Amino acid sequence: MTTHDVTNQPPPLAPYDAAEDTALLVGVRREGAGWAEEELRRLGLRAGSTEAQEWGELANLHAPVLRSHDRYGHRIDEVEYHPSWHHLMRAAVGAGLAGAPWADDRPGAHVARTAGGLVWGHTEAGHGCPTSMTYAAVPVLRRRPDLAKLYEPGLTSREYEPGLRAPAEKRGLLAGMGMTEKQGGSDVRTNTTAATPTAESGVYTLRGHKWFTSAPMCDLFLVLAQAPGGLSCFLVPRVLPDGTRNTFRVQRLKDKLGNRSNASSEPEFDGTVAWLVGPEGQGVKTIIEMVNCTRLDCVMASATLMRKTLVEAGHHVRHRAAFGARLIDQPLMRNVLADLALESEAATTLTLRLAGAADRAVRGDAGEAVFRRIATAVGKYWVTKRGPAFTAEALECLGGNGYVEESGMPRHYREAPLLSIWEGSGNVNALDVLRALGRDPRTADALFGELALARGADARLDAAVVRLKERLGGAAESGARRLVELMALTLQASLLVRYAPAAVADAFCASRLGGDWGHSFGTLPDGVATGAVLDRALPR
Incomplete structure (x- = not known):
């Protein structure tokens, strides 16, 4: 098979360290x-x-x-x-x-x-x-x-x-x-x-x-x-x-x-x-604790799929060359990967914050229990909704290789939609957020109390929180998805502003809250420090 030389293909990813994040x-x-x-x-x-x-x-x-x-x-x-x-x-x-x-x-x-x-x-x-x-x-x-x-x-x-x-x-x-x-x-x-x-x-x-x-x-x-x-x-x-x-x-x-x-x-x-x-x-009231736990796991599983497919995409573009340069060195591919990296880190950070709230609620922290109630529903709605688009974009980074079953990417892509359906589809979770807000005034206080911890750190985040408060005043069922989406983005942004490097937080706020973002991954605005984002996100 003299015509079958294999070149310009990445080596197998495994073995690798899945905890290197x-x-x-x-x-x-x-x-x-x-x-x-x-x-x-x-x-x-x-x-x-x-x-x-x-x-x-x-x-x-x-x-x-x-x-x-x-x-x-x-x-x-x-x-x-x-x-x-x-x-x-x-x-x-x-x-x-x-x-x-x-x-x-x-x-x-x-x-x-x-x-x-x-x-x-x-x-x-x-x-x-x-x-x-x-x-x-x-x-x-x-x-x-x-x-x-x-x-x-x-x-x-x-x-x-x-x-x-x-x-x-x-x-x-x-x-x-x-x-x-x-x-x-x-x-x-x-x-x-x-x-x-x-x-x-x-x-x-x-x-x-x-x-x-x-x-x-x-x-x-x-x-x-x-x-x-x-x-x-x-x-x-x-x-x-x-x-x-x-x-x-x-x-x-x-x-x-x-x-x-x-x-x-x-x-x-x-x-x-x-x-x-x-x-x-009282069957629903009894079993709801089980649902709260499994909804957190839906968020976790979506964040895991994001991280796994990001690692796969990053591995591929580091080893693959096209048009005279490695894919990882090409500006548009770096924009795509950095955008995915921001989404992945925001999902992982929110997942761990929810897990921390659950852990402290179990140990008797009433404030964390209230926060957990609304934030888990918000996270379940948003992170699982982002999963299918994310895995599709990560698959595309591999091109035709990613569309082949042997790559594993089609399996991840098929998995992603389940997590937005299991334990209540998008509408069910969005309406659950409205229900929680209507039943207990402490719910909104818990959410805005969390957001207030990042007040003053980023003007775009502060402006988004103001918009959220305005929308909350006239929340209608038909607009529940837009309301919960803004809740999720402000919550993720507040966590990144507090805990992530400045390059990550600035890029997330500029794209997700600043109005300078397209309708697909890879549309980060000019000036984003893609190198710093990728250096943090991709395994060595």
């Missing part, structure tokens, strides 16, 4: 989890290893398969996964990315977990679903101390033990959730799954069908169903305490755009045993 490491220390940095760096080397990157590829190439019956015709409702999925899960749970922070009394434990997700997520995104739901289930389950006593040790364990067995026999457990139904989606109050009380107090049987229940191999699920007193929250274990199988018929697995390593299913309940969690009629 200045904004991430500085943010971890700032939010109280500096003690976790050594473990985070070890995790970064493992995430960027050739082996772990291959696990991510194989887990998506070999999608899970539903086995509804065994060879004899017995109903088993089990899902088979490629071994690479189990390798990823074992590493994630072992690194404390599931429920472990709830058993860790150290300040910053929840920040450390989020930072671990930002790093380990460089492998692939699908297995982050069961770890996220397991993490989020613990605070809800604590509303029933008897159930928490039984299940929490397994949920907070760092042991991954797949397979359906009696919970008491397992060293580690995973949790999922079953909220949406085909007729309602996010409008869970229209759920028709019925919960019938039994003679035993707090125990019900369920009958109905769920439309989108991910990770059906989990050991237990938090489910919404209609009890006599209204929509209520229930715990549904796959295997009952006595070792018998609960009725959890997996009708089919979804054929999804992305997130293909992770099984998403339609389970049917018919005489399914369930335990009431929280009062009857």
